[in-house]
Amino acid sequence: MDIPVTQDGVVASSEQLPVFPALVTRILATLEDPDASLTLLAQYIEHDPVITARVLSLANRAATHRRMDTAVSDVFTAISLIGLAQVRQTALMASLSGFLDQVAPVTKRHYFWEHSVVVGVGCLELAPHAMQPTNVDAALIAGLLHDIGQLWLARFRGEAFRRACGDSQQSGAGIEHSERALFGVDHACIGAWLAAHWGLSEAIVRAIASHHAPDGQADEPLVAVVHVAEVLSNALDITGNAESRVTSVSAPCCAMLGLTWDDSAQQLFGRIEARSRHAMGFLR
Amino acid sequence: MRTRKLYIPIAEAHVGMVLGEDVQDNYRRPYQPAGLTLSDENLHQLAANHAEFICILAPDERSDDAIADDAAAATQRIQTIFQGADLTQPATAALLQQVLLYRSA
Secondary structure, eight states, X not given: OOSOOOHHHHHHHGGGSOOOOHHHHHHHHHHTOTTOOHHHHHHHHHTOHHXXXXXXXXXXXXXHHTTOSSOOOXXXXXXXXXXXXXXXXXXXXXXXXXXXXXXXXXXXXXXXXXXXXXXXXXXXXXXXXXXXXXXXXXXXXXXXXXXXXXXXXHHHSHHHHHHHHHHHHHHOXXXXXXXXXXXXXXXXXXXXXXXXXXXXXXXXXHHHHTSXXXXXXXXXXXXXXXXXXXXXXXXXXXXOOTTOOOOXXXXXXXXXXXXXXXXXXXXXXXXXXXXXXXXXXXXX | OOEEEEEEEGGGOOTTOEESSOEEOTTSOEEEOTTOBOOHHHHHHHHHTTOOEEEEEEEOOOOXXXXXXXXXXXXXXXXXXXXXXXXXXXXXXXXXXXXXXXXXX
């Protein structure tokens, strides 16, 4: 091990990262409360002018097609027009994709951003397949943040991380193996430390921690959702990244999601690809 | 004419396209049937329902040779992505087959 990475070191250096969006933890808190009001969500979103603009843009597009005479100018009206779930997911996507864009080093920004959005969309598609009830918003957050540990490595251990990427390319093994050889831990572990530090739920932390090695925890639906979404992002090559690789898909995770990889998979692939392109077009 | 099913973001939908699958609302109720030729009104309805994508039956004007070339290029790319995969695992092998089928369509 050349350059050990420790939990204390990761947490300490996270202070140098852009501030984790408070909107995400606030929305997560409302998910635990079924009585959380529409007004409360509107208030949270209106604290952030960038997210507010995204939500109003979406609502105004719908309003135009419904031939409404007046423009939508407040989040409360937007929620009543396009629905609570849609507004919540739009806010989460815009907020976290903006955060990832700020965290990623310039050279890796484009790929990380696109890959995270595709995995987030994959999680939205896969969560309803789970054999146990799974919160789609938590799945979206876990999917968008699953590789945050790689962003940390690229930012704070740049040269060694590039070496790990090169080793992985040469050997054909997953990047996590090269990372463990160099740093003692992999990006999934680092991402989980960061997620825990930011106060995200234990289910999200475990899903990030296990996305490359999920078999021991495949009975947790969020673990299965993030793992399979990540594999599909690479398998379908939606980002066109030359480094995309698939080493395996966990059979227990597939079983948790009722996926048997027969012809019904064609529709799932199409939905993930089209929704990903839609999301990337909207968020750019 | 030969056709193929394509899933496209809603921004790429236009009048005259033919739906390849039913379009469903958030409650999985179909509101536009497969086979429908999209009109301006249908596009407004899709946008008003916040549709993010649709499946269309797209005319496939490629020659047989072009189809074969596209499929070969896609197969090569997918094999590169799966080159380190453990294909003795049934789930991984089955996933590879479905991805090959999807990209060769």
